[in-house]
């Protein structure tokens with residue numbers, strides 16, 4: 001299970017994310033209290049070698065997205081707005097396309113996107129992302145099982161509920177922001193606990209699988 005910690009604003013926190021072996025970290029270049037300017041993000045990015053760096057954008061000019069991605073040495077671009085299929089073709093970098101889930105979500109809208117990964121976040125009117133709210137995983141399960149690409153789940157996830165989310169949706173990755181903050185600031189302790197929790201859950205699943213195979217003499 002890939003772990004993405006989003007809303008990185010300092011090198012200190014980026015180092016915690018790297019030392020604890022998260023897979024991706026996100027810099028928010030959209031309008032947000034978690035915004036980081038590209039110069040600050042580039043400085044952090046230069047110091048981080050073993051975590052993939054993702055720039056989060058919302059309805060930004062494609063040329064500007066490519067320029068910031070070059071400048072910050074990003075590995076992925078996360079498009080969190082209403083970017084179209086045509087828009088995505090103008091982006092030079094691997095894309096994580098975000099969609100905000102509400103009851104009438106139709107997985108068919110995703111099929112024609114030529115992107116690398118999908119991120120499903122919670123829809124909340126008046127809010128672009130980082131809502132701190134979960135969507136209804138149980139009712140979403142069937143629709144999300146039809147997606148053809150690796151899926152990240154975001155929205156209100158924390159150490160407390162990530163196990164339940166994985167049980168219901170078993171996605172390729174999990175994305176967290178508010179769930180690893182205290183009073184709106186990234187918390188080292190919460191980041192460490194969150195990553196440990198996901199890795200521990202993963203180990204348990206592997207053990208169960210391995211024991212099942214042993215019983216059936218597969219290994």
Ligand SMILES: O=C(O)c1ccccc1NCC(=O)[C@H](O)[C@H](O)COP(=O)(O)O
Pocket residue numbers: 006007026028030031032033034056058080121128129130131132133154155156157175176177178179
């Ligand atoms: O996090 C933001 O403030 C934000 C603002 C505008 C667009 C996207 C934003 N976040 C994108 C993310 O990938 C967040 O990690 C995701 O929405 C989950 O946030 P949370 O519910 O706080 O875990």
